[in-house]
Amino acid sequence: MKRIYIYIGMSLAALAAAPALADTYAITGGTVYTLGAAGKIEHGTVIIRDGKIVAVGADVVVPAGVTRIDASGKLVTPGMFDPQSQFGVDEVDAVSETQDSALTSTRYTAAFDVTDAINPRSVLIPINRIEGVTRAMVAPVAGNSILDGRGAIIELGDTRGFVIKDPAALFVTLGEQGKKLAGGSRAGALLALREALQDAKDYSANRAAYDKGAQRAYDLSHLDLEALQPFVNGQLPVVVSVDRASDIEAVLRLAAEFKLKLVISGAAEGWMVADELAKAKVPVIMNPMQDLPDRFESLGSTRENAARLQKAGVLIAFETGDSHNARNLKQFAGIAVAYGLPWVEGLKAITLNGAKIYGMEASTGSLEVGKDADLVVWSGDPLELTSFADAVFIRGKPMPMTSRQTELRDRYLPYIKADAPALPPAYSQPR
């Protein structure tokens, strides 16, 4: 017995069944925000073949036999990119058995890489995917060291090729939390970071001696020192969580000294040092909703933070702080727009900019020929509360528009009506 109430999945189910050129799709008639040089295209067409965007424009000829998706009256944008998630390493927050995002042992610090713990079958992934989240950084969170560990970029599609860049960044916790971890002072936390960076460089210059046991002892393990190499070399970004303006300045000084590719995460008081951030070309991952002085390090919080940072020339990307509801990135971008951020910058802050921060913009984040086809067809303005994703493509594949939550909904929906089924809901099996 089947009681399936599919509302949003209908069009995709239909197109999946249609005979067509394998893996070729034409999305036609929509307003396409490419976020590339072509800008916004009215009545645009996007052709997807074998996972890539092969054509974008207003005058694109649709080849015969491809599967068409009519996006008339709709908006087409790159998929959302969560720049600091815990997808696959955090299932139920309060159930420690399902948590792999923090290492509370200090045996390893920088070497800790969440990638091997990621579960691509996490139910969080479809729940966010059907609402337009297509890629994410899976980041560790602070355990018992200021060095949280390393994170990877994933796509939220099927399990094949799930991790697309690893390691992609090192995460460091300073500020109020970092000071606790480092023994009671911000200065101590910075000292711990300085020592790690210095030792990693020293180790790199003296590997042979280290292997012979002829080098001075380091506080970090061999694996940690190895793991730090691409970061002290400035190849990969170091994401430092910090909020207070003076803490941001302190990190900027240290990063300049060590020539780090620095990213600031948090930055509640970022707008106070916006010019310094812009000058140092340091991007910011932030929650644009943050407007309460909820900590002594966030007394300068304001909803205009995003607009002020962007105006100063800082590259900004938004995070929600809750992977379960990363789907609300669009709402957070809308709030930033309501408080002064230009609309298209709000869209970029949940799509392209995350890709840029992690050096992924050559393959994702915008709708341009040659890029991976990660895109969303929205029922209306994606930043609005009442719009939703009509279709989601990840690497050129249409995603099934179902999740554990749609199955729960469809199971119980018949029972709120007068003619409720006689058998209990448990007999309603979605598959």
Add this chain to the structure above:
Amino acid sequence: MSIRPLVTAFCTAALFALAAPAFSAGQDDGPTEFPPDPFPSTYQPLPSVTTLIRHVTVYTGTGTEMDDADIMLKDGKVAALGKDLQADPGVLVIDGTGKFVTPGIIDIHSHLGVYPSPGVEALSDGNELTNPDTANVRAENSVWPEDPGFNTARAGGVTTLEILPGSGNLFGGRSVVLKNVPEFTTEAMKFPGAAYGLKMACGENPKRVYGSKGEFPSTLMGDVAGYRQAWADAQDYDRRWKAWEQDKKGLPPARDLKMETLAEVLNGRVRVQMHCYRANEMATMLDVAKEFHYHIAAFHHAVEAYKIPKLLAENGTCAVMWADWWGFKMEAWDGIRENIPMVDAGGACATIHSDDPDGIQRLNQETAKAWAAGNRIGLNISEAHAIMWMTLNPAKALGIDDKTGSLETGRMADVVLWSGNPFSVYTKAEKVFVDGALVYDRDDPKRQPGSDFMLGEDGQGTGGMQ
């Protein structure tokens, strides 16, 4: 055929059918005379002028939308609502063309003041985690009125809020209903005539807090045994007082502040506001309520309420819900976006809440998300109806719907003028009125109250003056 009017009528009828005999806050319907409120409200409306907002789209909070309407606020009340109202000389006239008016938002579940900003330990007074039954404590004695969150909530259109103790105990203590005015004592914010609530908590929190210390309760069955014994004791306490009051011979029974709160619930003067996530636990609690003859005003969080709307409707118990929170613990695992609209469509009283100092600033947005999710599955709910989830329905659950929560003539003039449709992410509360007084004006820095806490701070962080 639209089922909306029927559903609405049923929700209201069910609520009142059950609620009317039990709830008569402020009225003495039993022989027990406990001492009056030891912390009486000193609330006085702020100064106001007669105000006429013209040419505005009005959602009345009762399910009606009026286009190009005028609304008059006079002497703290909604004085008139209609077309082409006449303004006497001296009346402040505001052109609302292109704008919207709703009742002030009511957040029935907030911890502002008891878990304020900044969230430091010295200011965190929301959970008295020293005994699973602290029915004797009162949230109002923990509220720090300088919490900047009151100001940001007001800038988001919140005019009334219920401040609850936390959910670590079976009986967390008394809640307090506040008018969101920037006063420096809690008494001066207390909503006149609003009944106290009793915060109770189902599920994981109490059993974790006490179980982890090796104390009672450590299981769900322990939770339920804990409630039942306390209610049995309260019945006994209430009987002893009532017996003594018959002839007042000898010494009165000793006062017990825990028992007193519970007895007030049994006598219908304090409203049970119960933190409860799972459908089966809500059903259990409705049984406990029947056993001891009390009423549960609302289940808070209620992420599985969509599984039992008919049961909630039969019991006249509201479900107080988020738009989309889920997954942070096992009892929140089954959360869905359609919870609120499905509860509503199933005939029960559905209400939004924040439980969060950020969420409280955008309850109109959270309501919009829930509304849109419902309509995606064909529930066909009007915006005017969905507005009730953040206005009239929480007022009902608090027992103050005869005072606020709708824009009917004679109601308190708790009103928000929105810059546009309140269900748009780009819309802001432009002017907020409490009892007819302009308590917040986005266009006038002189009407943007700030907390003492933010004085002397460097920089231009909003600190509550968004």
